[in-house]
Amino acid sequence: MKSGIIVFPGSNCDADCLHVMKNVMKQESEYIWHQASNLSAYDAIILPGGFSYGDYLRTGAIARFSPIMSAVVDYARQGGMVIGICNGFQILLEVGLLPGAMLRNRSLKFICDTVNLKVRQANTPFSNKLEEGQIIQVPIAHGEGNYYCDEKTLQELNDNKQIIFTYCGPEGEESLEYNPNGSLANIAGICNEKGNVLGMMPHPERCSEAVLGGTDGYKIFASMLNYLEEVGR
Amino acid sequence: MKELTYKEMGLLDEEYQKILGIMGREPNYLELGMFSVMWSEHCGYKNSRPLLKNFPTEGLQVIQGPGENAGVVDIGDGQALVFKIESHNHPSAIEPYQGAATGVGGIVRDIFTMGARPIALLNSLRFAELDDARVRELFSGVVAGIAGYGNCLGIPAVGGEVYFNPAYKGNPLVNAMCVGLVNTDEIALAVANEIDSPIMIVGAKTGRDGIHGATFASEELSESSQSKRPSVQVGDPFMEKLLIEACLQLIKEDLVAGMQDLGAAGLTSSIAETASKKGLGVEVDVLQVPRREQGMTPYEVMLSESQERMLIVPRTGKEERIKEIFDKWGLDAVVIGRVSGDGMFKVYEGEELVGAVPVMELTEGCPVYVRQGQKAEYYQRCRAFDINSLPEEKPEPALRKLLASPNIASKRWVFSQYDYQVMTNTAIVPGDGDAAVLRIKDTSKGVAMTTDCNSRFVYLDPYLGGVLTVCEAARNLACVGARPLALTNCLNFGSPEKPDIYWQMEQAIKGMADAARELDTPVVSGNVSLYNETVEGAIYPTPVVGMAGLLKDIDYRCDMAFKDEGDLIVLLGELRDQLGGSEYLYVCHGIQSGAVPPVDIKNEKSLVEMLLSLNADGLCKSCHDISDGGLAVCLAESAIKGGRGFTVDFDFENKRTDGVLFSEAPERAVISINADKLKKVQELANSKGLQTQVLGQVGGKDLLFKNCGQEIIRMSLADAGQIWEEAIESLMK
Numbered sequence: 001m002k003s004g005i006i007v008f009p010g011s012n013c014d015a016d017c018l019h020v021m022k023n024v025m026k027q028e029s030e031y032i033w034h035q036a037s038n039l040s041a042y043d044a045i046i047l048p049g050g051f052s053y054g055d056y057l058r059t060g061a062i063a064r065f066s067p068i069m070s071a072v073v074d075y076a077r078q079g080g081m082v083i084g085i086c087n088g089f090q091i092l093l094e095v096g097l098l099p100g101a102m103l104r105n106r107s108l109k110f111i112c113d114t115v116n117l118k119v120r121q122a123n124t125p126f127s128n129k130l131e132e133g134q135i136i137q138v139p140i141a142h143g144e145g146n147y148y149c150d151e152k153t154l155q156e157l158n159d160n161k162q163i164i165f166t167y168c169g170p171e172g173e174e175s176l177e178y179n180p181n182g183s184l185a186n187i188a189g190i191c192n193e194k195g196n197v198l199g200m201m202p203h204p205e206r207c208s209e210a211v212l213g214g215t216d217g218y219k220i221f222a223s224m225l226n227y228l229e230e231v232g233r
Numbered sequence: 234m235k236e237l238t239y240k241e242m243g244l245l246d247e248e249y250q251k252i253l254g255i256m257g258r259e260p261n262y263l264e265l266g267m268f269s270v271m272w273s274e275h276c277g278y279k280n281s282r283p284l285l286k287n288f289p290t291e292g293l294q295v296i297q298g299p300g301e302n303a304g305v306v307d308i309g310d311g312q313a314l315v316f317k318i319e320s321h322n323h324p325s326a327i328e329p330y331q332g333a334a335t336g337v338g339g340i341v342r343d344i345f346t347m348g349a350r351p352i353a354l355l356n357s358l359r360f361a362e363l364d365d366a367r368v369r370e371l372f373s374g375v376v377a378g379i380a381g382y383g384n385c386l387g388i389p390a391v392g393g394e395v396y397f398n399p400a401y402k403g404n405p406l407v408n409a410m411c412v413g414l415v416n417t418d419e420i421a422l423a424v425a426n427e428i429d430s431p432i433m434i435v436g437a438k439t440g441r442d443g444i445h446g447a448t449f450a451s452e453e454l455s456e457s458s459q460s461k462r463p464s465v466q467v468g469d470p471f472m473e474k475l476l477i478e479a480c481l482q483l484i485k486e487d488l489v490a491g492m493q494d495l496g497a498a499g500l501t502s503s504i505a506e507t508a509s510k511k512g513l514g515v516e517v518d519v520l521q522v523p524r525r526e527q528g529m530t531p532y533e534v535m536l537s538e539s540q541e542r543m544l545i546v547p548r549t550g551k552e553e554r555i556k557e558i559f560d561k562w563g564l565d566a567v568v569i570g571r572v573s574g575d576g577m578f579k580v581y582e583g584e585e586l587v588g589a590v591p592v593m594e595l596t597e598g599c600p601v602y603v604r605q606g607q608k609a610e611y612y613q614r615c616r617a618f619d620i621n622s623l624p625e626e627k628p629e630p631a632l633r634k635l636l637a638s639p640n641i642a643s644k645r646w647v648f649s650q651y652d653y654q655v656m657t658n659t660a661i662v663p664g665d666g667d668a669a670v671l672r673i674k675d676t677s678k679g680v681a682m683t684t685d686c687n688s689r690f691v692y693l694d695p696y697l698g699g700v701l702t703v704c705e706a707a708r709n710l711a712c713v714g715a716r717p718l719a720l721t722n723c724l725n726f727g728s729p730e731k732p733d734i735y736w737q738m739e740q741a742i743k744g745m746a747d748a749a750r751e752l753d754t755p756v757v758s759g760n761v762s763l764y765n766e767t768v769e770g771a772i773y774p775t776p777v778v779g780m781a782g783l784l785k786d787i788d789y790r791c792d793m794a795f796k797d798e799g800d801l802i803v804l805l806g807e808l809r810d811q812l813g814g815s816e817y818l819y820v821c822h823g824i825q826s827g828a829v830p831p832v833d834i835k836n837e838k839s840l841v842e843m844l845l846s847l848n849a850d851g852l853c854k855s856c857h858d859i860s861d862g863g864l865a866v867c868l869a870e871s872a873i874k875g876g877r878g879f880t881v882d883f884d885f886e887n888k889r890t891d892g893v894l895f896s897e898a899p900e901r902a903v904i905s906i907n908a909d910k911l912k913k914v915q916e917l918a919n920s921k922g923l924q925t926q927v928l929g930q931v932g933g934k935d936l937l938f939k940n941c942g943q944e945i946i947r948m949s950l951a952d953a954g955q956i957w958e959e960a961i962e963s964l965m966k
Contacts, residue, residue, distance in 0.1 A: 016655065051384070
């Protein structure tokens, strides 16, 4: 699997993603500068976390206008795998590849922590190595991860099984107490209708090696690899 | 703008006379401004330089000691750590968010200026107490400022300390530390060594912000300080992030001969420091400096402390490639002058020469004051304070009060606002161990780092307090399994012009130097922040130590959490009961006094070696040093972090119960081990000449303390955890 990691000015999890793809997954991976426009060489695209353009104006609001983003939109429409993590998720919302928007965390503070996620769908390119209902632990680090959409969109997300990860307690209990940022319906990650574009606030690249305290994130990248091997792009 | 007199710029009469002598004439306004910022305490260290000489600065591990932007320490495999700590106290007192944010920005620039990739941030923060609304505002503003800037840069904030004490009322301390990783063959220095080399300014445009910030940092805070708000700079972390990437690219391609960040005293200081190292001169044209405001005078351009700017002396013929790289990141890179051979710092505005000063006089010419210290009047009185005159507080309520003290309680409210995992290296996260541990990718190594200072100890006994500060830092590193390598320090004191404050400085520095020498942790960088006073008096002397250490094998790191039922809990070191200067005395009796517990540095070193051996052999399951709150808090924290209770039952040896439980005497740590490892631990301790004592066992859902079988404290783990976890958060609601 050859992945391309898009680097915007202000991206700061680009190196972390590259490290996981190359040194942990042992796959080909490289950076793509935001002014590039051709993605045909890649089996998957990663929009990493960070503060693209300083997150000035609104998270992801400026990055969506980078030249590369129209290529990402085309790539996604043709069914290519795209994963947006944290700031990458915010950019996918801004560019319209995923529905909804991000608000500031309920606490109005940046939150760094490790949270429990419930796997809601296991038959996606990003979660096929996980079990439905499984609880995984993944770090979060964001100031604006409070997902919001209108009722109709939420209904569609539910109907189409687009909600992939939700925040929960250690036993899978879903409640305000275990929702770190106030996200609607405890949403931590959603995909598009076709299932080839995933946005998630938690950082799987931060828990793909035992030395960092957990390896649940590895399974998300392994799912992508598995999907590619089984289905092809 | 109204012109300032030399006095208003912070110069003394005799200093002005010295300038007249150097110049052979009256300096013009620009020249006067340049002298005043360079000769401020902040830039010139004029009161502290003679004392700083006492620090040991050499060792086999030291690649670069003090004198550069940051210290450099060898960690093997052609790699080195670059680190420094710096204060941003005065700006933070006035404008907490921006003051703290730009403090982070400044220290990060010091690190990548050396060619190193910044990999970690730490901080040391001190405020008055949280029952005061202004303090809560300062505290939350400072934390938000550090978070806002550091998170955007993508540098994890992995450790630090926060203390609350009335001594910091109106004068909080905000010290920021940055650690970088560099290949030893890529270390960059701030030196201009070729005549006619161009000088470039890169990064942000220059505005009127922060003019005379260095001077402001070198005087006491007063009612009128609020009006100095324009002296506080505004930070743009996004710009800094771009600057980091661009500058590190220059280093990778070997394009620069010298690099220097623009910090305190802006262009004046960075140019003077770059040129003076080789005794060269410089010519600079202020009209070439990109500006964001119109009509700036040469004075304003030369003294501006606008953030996110760097000075670069390119290698011959590399200007164009440098411009290309900066262009990619959308940043300015402009030639503003050249290196000259005449030793003069000449400032032009276009064709017109508007100022000329001998470079060396700005740096080396700074007057140095050796003052006479005088033992503070409180010293004997506090030492003589008789603890036995105090009744013993009941143990269980006392432990509850300590766990709820913001000085001891979980700092989650603080560190959860910092991104501490970005860069995917953090192997021991904040709050889990006595120090932060980061793995070094592509090696089996780890590095550990900590900031420490018990300023109450330093106040009560500056010499011992200085010793204890260094010892605690070394002990913390050893507890996580890292060999202490070297330290950086931030010396926060009141006005050196007062004999008792000067005595505090002198003694504390002597103590730190003695400990650093014995523990082989030389001082490789540092910063001095004086005049930390308000109308109500000076702060507690607070010489913060930032120490870095090395783990040969990251797999042998150790955190503080109890792991398994039935593990033995072992005290390394002696049972001690000295309560002088303890948090217990303050929290339970409202007293900040007493004789500071003595320390034998050689014994502390044996403990460090013992801890290193234990961890290298993988014998410890948990390890936590005894410090704030004493043995009882140490045990409670290991239990809370591990989610496991304990029973300890030992002989209090006719010592005061509160003393045994809450003494903060040094040279001690508590470990938990598998029962079958006890013999090995005891043998090791014997070989190091250390005492050990089995205190009890991990297990159950209670914190249970017994003295020879008699129950002293029984508190449920859930209770203790809740008190400890929620204390700060509930005060901040």
